[in-house]
Amino acid sequence: MNVADSEVVASILSDSGYKLTDTINNAELILINTCSIRENAEQRVWGRLDFIKNLKRKKPEIVVGVIGCMAERLKEKLIETDKLVDIVVGPDAYRGLPLLVAEAESGNKGVNVLLSREETYADISPVRMDKNGVTSFISIMRGCNNMCAYCVVPYVRGAERSRNPESIINEATDLFEKGYREVTLIGQNVDSYIWKNDIQTIRFPELLEKVALVNPKLRVRFSTSHPKDLSDELLLTMIRYENICRHIHLPAQSGSSRILKLMNREYTREWYMDRITAIKKIIPDCSISTDMITGFCTETEEDHEESLSLMEWAEFDFAYMFKYSERPGTKAARKYKDDVSEEIKALRLNEIISLQNRLSARSKKTDVGTIQEVLIEGTSKRSASQLYGRNSQNKVVVFPKGDSVKGEYIRVFIEKSTSATLIGKNI
Secondary structure (H helix, E strand, O other): OHHHHHHHHHHHHHHOOOOOOOOHHHOOEEEEEEOOOOHHHHHHHHHHHHHHHHHHHHOOOOEEEEEEHHHHHOHHHHHHOOOOOOEEEOOOOHHHHHHHHHHHHOOOOEEEOOOOOOOOOOOOOOOOOOOOOOEEEEEOEEOOOOOOOOOOHHHHHOOOEEOOHHHHHHHHHHHHHOOOOEEEEEOOOHHHOEEEOOOOEEEHHHHHHHHHOOOOOOEEEEEOOOOOOOOHHHHHHHHHOOOEOOEEEOOOEOOOHHHHHHOOOOOOHHHHHHHHHHHHHHOOOOEEEEEEEEOOOOOOHHHHHHHHHHHHHHOOOEEEEEEOOOOOOOHHHHHOOOOOOHHHHHHHHHHHHHHHHHHHHHHHHOOOOOEEEEEEEEEOOOOOOEEEEEOOOOOEEEEEOOOOOOOOEEEEEEEEEOOOEEEEEEO
16 A cells, blocks of 8 residues: 555656656655554664664755654644654645645645545556566555454544545556556455445455456455455456456454454454355465554463464465554554453464464465466566566565566476475476
8 A cells, every 4th residue: 555655756746847866866756655554664764764864964955854653643732842843734635735745845844644535546647666677556445444353444544435436547548558568456455445426336356356457467466355345256356357456465464363352353254264265166276465463462372272273274375464453543452452462472472373384385286386477577686587577466586587578478487495485397
């Protein structure tokens, strides 16, 4: 989401005469796009501001801004911190950036963190900041209506609102015509996408189909799905189109129904397992990834074991795994005690990571001896003689460069694997 927001901001500022620079020392305006979902993300921002403080001592005319979720949540603190930050702009107020920057250049601090019920930036063509020119994100909605007890997103990004589907199709078409060969439709919960006018109602399965129909050579991914909203209709849409990638990211967060209820996730362990079963039945070759939080309030060893057993049963291909960190203002911070020690959180997280490493290795091993269609994304970081890309299941594949070039589809015979990568040769 932050990548997509940064591209919108770059577009807004470009239209006002600003140009991007790859070198921070050359910058006259520095914006830090922030996330408040986890404490360590905020800590990195404070560290970045410490670095920028030294730059501003040498060039006092530099305008420094903090934008995004952290800006909305910590507006007063940011403005007061060492008098470093000049502007603070929330995720729904990016259109006002040029005016706020001009005010800051005149010596006035600027703050706009008002949330909107309508803003989707649908009419803005993002400036693509990715370097590979092959894959890109398309934001299809903003905000979130799921009041998960641990999550700050609804408070800093506001309520859900969906983009006009026509603007999404136009963006996907434009990307394909510019040479991009994969788009990822993103939102806090893409399954709840809904757009209405007097004539029709478009939900996510229909939107996904429309994007898939842009061109059969355009791969389509999406993230993130919510287990309570993942429908069979969506799965049936996926199986009808080869260019809709066979991968679903379905955050579980916990394998314990008791903890899920405390988290206000609105599903049980059994419901989640039913959705996994549906995916494997309707799309047998679909890979599944997840998010797991360990050490949530009151979590017992039994709850933890239920999370481990769910992971083992689901056989996740990969996962994002975190220790619970209390976020100010959330229901969990207001109502529950963060009573699992850091030591126990760390131990349980290590067990979850160790298990997922084994599951990931097992998943990759099943692909050894198969032929995979891979979209080439670039040169491998480890060797200039190798290229890398991903298959439909979102697994990274590395193979010799040969005559292949970035942006091409290539068939690769998989010879071996690690827990993170498939390794093969061109055929």
